[in-house]
Amino acid sequence: MKDYILSIDQGTTSTRAFLINRAGEIIAKSQREFEQFYPQPGWVEHDANEIWTSVLAAMAEVFRLGDVHASQVEAIGITNQRETSVVWEKDTGRPVHKAVVWQSRQTEDICQQLREHGHAAMIKEKTGLLIDPYFSASKVKWVLDRVDPNRARAKRGELYFGTIDTWLIYKLTGGKVHKTDRSNASRTMLYNIHTLTWDEELLRLFDVPKAMLPDVVDTSSHLGNTVSHHFFGYEVPITASAGDQQAALFGQACFEKGMVKNTYGTGCFMLMPTGSEAIHSPSGLLTTIAWSLDNQVTYALEGSIFVGGSAVGWLRDGLRMIEQTSDSERYALRVASTDGVYVVPAFVGLGTPYWDSDARGAMFGLTRGTTKEHIIRATLEAICYQTKDVLDTMMKDAGVTLNTLRVDGGAVKNNFLMQFQSDLMHAPVERPVNNETTALGAAYLAGLYTGFFKDKDTIKARWQKDCAFEPAMDPIKRRKLYRGWQKAVEATRVFKVTDEDD
Numbered sequence: 257m258k259d260y261i262l263s264i265d266q267g268t269t270s271t272r273a274f275l276i277n278r279a280g281e282i283i284a285k286s287q288r289e290f291e292q293f294y295p296q297p298g299w300v301e302h303d304a305n306e307i308w309t310s311v312l313a314a315m316a317e318v319f320r321l322g323d324v325h326a327s328q329v330e331a332i333g334i335t336n337q338r339e340t341s342v343v344w345e346k347d348t349g350r351p352v353h354k355a356v357v358w359q360s361r362q363t364e365d366i367c368q369q370l371r372e373h374g375h376a377a378m379i380k381e382k383t384g385l386l387i388d389p390y391f392s393a394s395k396v397k398w399v400l401d402r403v404d405p406n407r408a409r410a411k412r413g414e415l416y417f418g419t420i421d422t423w424l425i426y427k428l429t430g431g432k433v434h435k436t437d438r439s440n441a442s443r444t445m446l447y448n449i450h451t452l453t454w455d456e457e458l459l460r461l462f463d464v465p466k467a468m469l470p471d472v473v474d475t476s477s478h479l480g481n482t483v484s485h486h487f488f489g490y491e492v493p494i495t496a497s498a499g500d501q502q503a504a505l506f507g508q509a510c511f512e513k514g515m516v517k518n519t520y521g522t523g524c525f526m527l528m529p530t531g532s533e534a535i536h537s538p539s540g541l542l543t544t545i546a547w548s549l550d551n552q553v554t555y556a557l558e559g560s561i562f563v564g565g566s567a568v569g570w571l572r573d574g575l576r577m578i579e580q581t582s583d584s585e586r587y588a589l590r591v592a593s594t595d596g597v598y599v600v601p602a603f604v605g606l607g608t609p610y611w612d613s614d615a616r617g618a619m620f621g622l623t624r625g626t627t628k629e630h631i632i633r634a635t636l637e638a639i640c641y642q643t644k645d646v647l648d649t650m651m652k653d654a655g656v657t658l659n660t661l662r663v664d665g666g667a668v669k670n671n672f673l674m675q676f677q678s679d680l681m682h683a684p685v686e687r688p689v690n691n692e693t694t695a696l697g698a699a700y701l702a703g704l705y706t707g708f709f710k711d712k713d714t715i716k717a718r719w720q721k722d723c724a725f726e727p728a729m730d731p732i733k734r735r736k737l738y739r740g741w742q743k744a745v746e747a748t749r750v751f752k753v754t755d756e757d758d
């Protein structure tokens with residue numbers, strides 16, 4: 257009997273590997289960072305080969321740390337930063353360009369043209385997504401325009417496109433398998449989330465030949481086997497692939513409408529499952545595929561905040577107000593309020609519900625009495641205000657009331673942040689004992705397929721609360737604070753420097 261599931265979490269700034277036992281406990285974890293390339297302002301790229309070697313290194317280390325042999329692994333679950341796009345040569349496995357990362361804005365011109373030509377409604381209807389450089393389609397087009405302008409190689413099937421899961425599956429299987437799952441496919445803007453097929457009209461619009469696209473399968477399914485020389489001498493089945501935010505939703509056991517998870521990492525990603533119904537949001541939420549099991553698709557509503565925990569990184573590295581991100585809590589608690597200061601961290605524009613690519617960060621309400629404590633507190637509060645913007649929109653568009661908000665991600669260790677979040681939303685915020693919900697979600701999805709984990713009810717029962725933050729703020733104060741935030745956002749969006757100002 258095999259004792260472990262290996263979960264690979266390939267994230268934006270690091271790759272992590274986890275060994276998880278039948279009780280759903282992490283018995284070992286390892287982490288490898290890799291280089292971020294910023295070739296021009298607003299562009300972010302990764303070296304796909306370096307990502308692959310980081311996976312190999314993380315796997316080797318997790319086996320060493322856990323004192324586990326590859327032969328003890330029942331199956332592998334892969335979860336990944338979403339949308340990030342790789343194009344490589346089918347036969348040699350050589351990437352033809354750096355991977356274009358989800359955060360990268362280099363395709364804004366392509367997106368602007370699509371908006372101007374009136375494609376927004378059709379794209380939203382088919383994919384559940386809003387036209388934005390965030391998603392893969394414009395990134396693939398951009399890469400092909402540079403490496404295969406007339407698409408000759410792509411049409412001949414010599415080039416493969418994949419999100420990071422697809423790239424890793426290709427590498428682990430020794431180039432034999434070219435597949436993705438529905439949760440990842442739903443982030444490409446080429447996949448019709450209703451018909452569950454690559455959409456011909458979208459492929460034409462983005463000029464992406466179908467021959468380069470992976471097969472799309474269930475999130476929990478047999479995606480392929482590792483080739484032994486890439487997996488320590490063993491052929492182990494890969495039985496799950498899931499976008500990292502969807503995996504976290506699964507790992508948080510949020511299986512019903514009204515159960516919401518918010519991840520506070522670099523950005524914040526809020527998701528709520530909506531069952532077999534793909535709910536259309538008129539207010540800037542995305543409709544996406546949470547997962548598909550046994551050919552049954554579960555949809556989700558999603559709100560994306562581009563700058564979350566990274567605003568705290570800015571306090572540390574940009575403003576040098578703190579030495580470590582954890583210091584932010586201590587400083588915030590030194591003052592009773594921000595004294596009317598608001599920080600709007602729109603460093604790369606604003607996501608849900610505004611989708612304003614041109615907005616840039618701003619600070620309001622400064623006086624001679626403003627101290628760094630106020631600014632630090634206002635920055636943390638801004639993460640909560642943005643979350644409230646998204647949550648309110650989600651509840652309205654789904655026509656439900658919040659049942660549970662479960663949180664995870666690096667910044668949830670900050671108790672001030674969690675308490676303010678609960679106060680502001682006037683709802684409890686639940687933090688789990690196991691904060692590695694993404695890795696856990698991928699392991700659950702992989703283990704469900706093989707029978708390592710019995711069913712969703714077992715997973716539900718495993719979820720354990722570390723702490724529930726209860727709302728304690730006076731409602732009048734809450735409304736006043738939030739109104740101030742809304743005014744700050746409005747003012748931020750009015751301020752735009754354009755080319756005409758040159």
Ligand SMILES: Nc1ncnc2c1ncn2[C@@H]1O[C@H](COP(=O)(O)OP(=O)(O)O)[C@@H](O)[C@H]1O
Nearest residue numbers: 269521522565566568569581582665666667670
């Ligand atoms: N105690 C803290 N208070 C506030 N923010 C924090 C704290 N610890 C970490 N962070 C923020 O959380 C983010 C890291 O979270 P993580 O989930 O590892 O991110 P990602 O997976 O996106 O790389 C960083 O942006 C960091 O600034």
Ligand SMILES: O=P(O)(O)OC[C@H](O)CO
Nearest residue numbers: 267268337338358500522
């Ligand atoms: O790698 P993360 O955890 O920052 O997640 C990135 C998201 O998947 C982008 O959509």
